[in-house]
Amino acid sequence: MDYNKIDDFINSHLQNSIEELTKLCKFPSVSAKNQQLPETAYFVGDLLKKRGFDVKIGSGNGAPVVYAERKGVSEKSLLFYNHYDVQPAEPLELWKSDPFELRYDNDHLFARGASDDKGQIISRLAAIDALLDQESDLPCTIKFVIEGEEEVSSKNLAPFIENNIELLKADGCIWEFGGVNDYDQPIQYLGLRGICYVELSITTANQDVHSGLGGSIFPNAAWRLVWALNSLKDEDENILIPGFYEDVIPPSSLDLHLFGQLPDMREIYKNRYGIKEFINGVQGGVDLNVSEALLPTCTICGLSSGYQGEGSKTVLPAKASAKIDFRLVPEQTPEKILTLLRDHLDKHGFLDIEISFLGGESPARTDPDHPFVNLVVESAKDVYGMPMIVVPMVGGSGPNHLFIKHLNVPIVTAGVSYPGSQNHAPNENIRVVDFLKGTKHLARIISEFGSLG
């Protein structure tokens, strides 16, 4: 394969890619709000059909899964996993422009989904365009699974995979995300933490009550919630749910070695996020890298109760709720954590706290020694000037465990994001330079994958 021609094609067709990304980002496909999910699925299907893929749009429960396949020259199959749904754009006032109108500014592309995950989809299509410009057939079979519920815990993906194991069979899988680190070095993420996302809620009366009347005689929903939350984690970040740490596998010496090769993030994180110090007594270096990815968590994502407007209102709240996300590491499971949480609350007298399970994923990882990992890592050198830096696990979550469990496929990451991409936050964006490099790397991966031994 002539990579100069491939790269020229990708460079000269950038405007096409930006136009397609603009159209895709216009769909406010917020899965948490069930917004225009089928419409977005059909638009993504059309993008794939244009590239000669056979496309099936799912018709099961939830947002439709887009499945697409195009046969290639070799026996090998490469599976891409992506998602067309996005996080809510709120708080809207912090966006510098409409989150659903792609904005090109100073070589960045801003929009909800620009990085997570619509920009990745468009990059993958651009790599395929470049390969098809050189050869009439793809070097290997390519399959896409593009779901619409990734941001709400992929709740209907498991049955889709379980019911389509033969169809989805592949020799390697490229995950939905990927990109560079703060030093513009390409990064290979080989595992994801799991997640157990719950809402705790409590109702103590049929209405809010004047605090002058009820303050010293009626139960207060907000106080009950605070006490229940406090029972879950202490100020030293120890999670107090009995059995929570039982199934945790400590990092291996290879893990520690690989984490030790990663850059020290202490100053970058402190400056970027305005953090004064880290928790768990971590100062930086390998400790920070290992903690970020391999410690399980109990994070309060939201708190809500009573009066939250300007100034004061003397009210005793009848209702209170908290959103909580537990990040899990191998071999914890969301099902077990949910059971342990209920037991813990009951044992501490919080039978009045209701738990709503809003989604879960198990943790999962790919062996850093797998040959497919090696191909992807080494093929980066030609584009980035260095092989990828291997990160055994990252802190985020996703349905990679479904693919690993049911398809027994190695999973790698490759993509167009950078640490300033603001995934899930206002002013989400990618840099054009990363889009071009990530796309060129993907073209090389696909090209070389056909001849993998």
Place this chain on the structure above:
Amino acid sequence: MDYNKIDDFINSHLQNSIEELTKLCKFPSVSAKNQQLPETAYFVGDLLKKRGFDVKIGSGNGAPVVYAERKGVSEKSLLFYNHYDVQPAEPLELWKSDPFELRYDNDHLFARGASDDKGQIISRLAAIDALLDQESDLPCTIKFVIEGEEEVSSKNLAPFIENNIELLKADGCIWEFGGVNDYDQPIQYLGLRGICYVELSITTANQDVHSGLGGSIFPNAAWRLVWALNSLKDEDENILIPGFYEDVIPPSSLDLHLFGQLPDMREIYKNRYGIKEFINGVQGGVDLNVSEALLPTCTICGLSSGYQGEGSKTVLPAKASAKIDFRLVPEQTPEKILTLLRDHLDKHGFLDIEISFLGGESPARTDPDHPFVNLVVESAKDVYGMPMIVVPMVGGSGPNHLFIKHLNVPIVTAGVSYPGSQNHAPNENIRVVDFLKGTKHLARIISEFGSLG
């Protein structure tokens, strides 16, 4: 004094009173919206001038205070505290008629301010009319302080009182409200709890962060807030701020006796508010009454942090805040509680929690054994068929401490409201029967006050 003639006069001049109340209620004197406050003040001043009072309309900051005085036969001075401002009438759609057009219906008078507090003002004037119909001079000197900012925390009342101590000097004060309970028994409220209202807030980062990234390494504003709150009060409702209870005067045996004579509210509260049980181990009866009014509180009025919308969002909040209202009992003060709170948070390592002081009033009460209280309580018998039921304290708050502190005056309640008066709510009203009884009671109080030993 011939009370038969007094009562005949009040009965026969009811129509006059209703006409004056109609005119007064026509002013939409909503202090929260700064509506026609000077106009209402001048109209109230004219009502007092008609009764031979010297009237001064204040010209300081905020809504003008109306001060009026008429010398009487004895050396004694009786001070009335009232307000001409009202709460907003919204939600308007819940009113059965225009809130600013007094409506007479089935022996009730409906209008915003009918009970709180314009009806009280007109009743007091009607009592004075009845006395002046019998004698050319009043039995004692009468002073009125009628402010226009009671519904917005009386923010300019303190300097007015501090600057006019000689002018306002009195031997007794009748508070702006009063009336009967659910059993049509006249009630004497002798004190109000204080309040210290604060907002606790914390910022741990310059933006919300993806919980998959920051969950195990970055501080979480919501968790910091939960731990700080938890340090303030334990699950048994003990407030843990050192020194918080230091100045609390426990209920006297007279208090306990008086609270013991009040109705048992357990079933009424449980049914009205859907409460399963009370806090502090209280079952009902005298314990409930004492706890409601004489326990200091630390009430969370509101909690806010991170994502509060539908479904899940995996975010680590950078900001969190809680609104907290401490109700105070004698001799606690908001100033000291604020200092203790800051000390406590600092000592527990919560230097990152900011405190915004949103308002305070000191608690204050009048001795149930004061002869003036006895006069007011006993003089009710002739009108209501029973003496007033004495309630040593109620749970709400107000500016009574300003009068008690600066004027050293005993304060009682007497008036024309009933539990269905809907103060601050749609269809505010009084009953004609309560207006007549309350006015007759006031005439007796004024008459007998001149000869109080």
